[in-house]
Amino acid sequence: MGNMHVITGSDGDVAHPQIRKISNADVIDALRKGLDDFWDKPSHYVFLCLIYPIVGVVLITWTSGGNALQLIYPLMAGFALLGPIAAIGLYEISRRRELGLDTSWKHALEVTRSPAIPAILAVGALLVVMFVAWMYAAQAIYQGLYGLEAPDSIWAFVGNVLFTPQGWSLIVVGNAVGFVFALVVLCTTVIAFPLLLDRDVGAYSAIETSVRAVAANPVQMILWGLIVAITLLIGSIPLLVGLAIVMPVLGHATWHLYRKVVAPVENK
Template identity: 65%
Template sequence: MASFHVMAGPGEMLARPAIRRIGLSDIWDALARGFDDFRAKPSHYVFLSLIYPICGIVLVTWSSGANMLPLIFPLVAGFALLGPFFAIGLYEISRRRELGMDTSWRHALEVRHSPALPSILAVGAMLMVLFVAWLVFAQMLYTDLFGPEPPQSLALFLASVFSSENGLLLMLAGNAIGFCFALVVLATTVIAFPMLLDRDVGAVAAIETSLRATLMNPVPIACWGLIVAALLIVGTIPIFVGLAVIMPILGHATWHLYRKIVVDERR
């Protein structure tokens, strides 16, 4: 029953691991531990994470045509929605370092052998659906405010956005909609991927555990989301190059956040 295994794990029962209450100090400690993991072998991790700035640049280049100009910001901002999935290799590095195992970057690719891979891909597919939905909403919002005709140039597009009432409404409404999408992703996947990598519990159990963790720790999780958003913005400023450092640190820190939140009954 492969499909059921994706939903609930090999035990065919929905796992509900115990959740701890954490504080803001735990958030900062997770970040510190993530930085320590990154500092252990930064050259390996920067090489591994070059996919983030490369993909960011490709997205902007692809959308630089007049027809796609309104989607530049949604593409860049929405790309972060997929971050939890693409950081899966970094969780594996942190997991191995925690166990005292070899942490060479090639082990990040061993995730493909994980028994939970179908569940990981299922949650990743959910993120992709949310990413596409965000782009659709962004395009619909722009069309409603500015009409179906694409902007003639980047300069005219920026002028219309920053010097008109519709432009102000576009920025306010667009960011509000983006915030809702980001909130859904944060609540459903804050610890889902590291949990699936650590234990094959199924996609539904991982999402449900993330939701329970968010509801039990609303302030720390909200703080975590704000920190992630702020660091991602900083990372995108120098033509996305900063993401080669920011993303590994956040990826490793997410593993340690998972460890702090979910009780490991196996120990």
């Protein structure tokens, strides 16, 4: 029964929340509301989000010392795959602010007591698997073009990537494969975590609802994906420190995007 709860939710049935059509203006409005949430309680983000860029810096340092310079860019790009997990506490803060409840930072941890936490962990595990698969794919692409030998230095590698046909192939193929991974994550989890936090519907329903949301609003979801990609890129430029601002804004905005896309439960 416990495994079924993870898949279908507490009542044992597969829920199919109603999906609404949204406009590009709704996407921008969700981003604006996310920024409003950020400015309302900025002290929370030191606790919630600085961990994210710190871990990124540690990983970059580790890979550089481990003769894996070619994986620095895939690591930074791959953070977008794990972003929905890092933002779970932010969804809770936005949910509480929406309801007029106390939004102290301690409440961000209350997601651990959610009845849907098994399903949340299951979807989170899926994202971790996607991240690992992306790293293996990135390494395989590099080895297919350069062989088993690691780059001599970061500057030599950058020069080779930017100014040789081999490097251009790495850019094109690597980014094309990365786009596929990002698209899969967008389609399967764009509103999965906020939905699970709001309703204990199970992992299957959360993923299925995300897919239906993208299918019903393809242009708007592509716009959202571009916003996420561009802002994460901007936040990553200053040694990932900018993610301490970008991540909470996107996290809050994702909650509001969920509210616009998924119709509320009708009271019977």
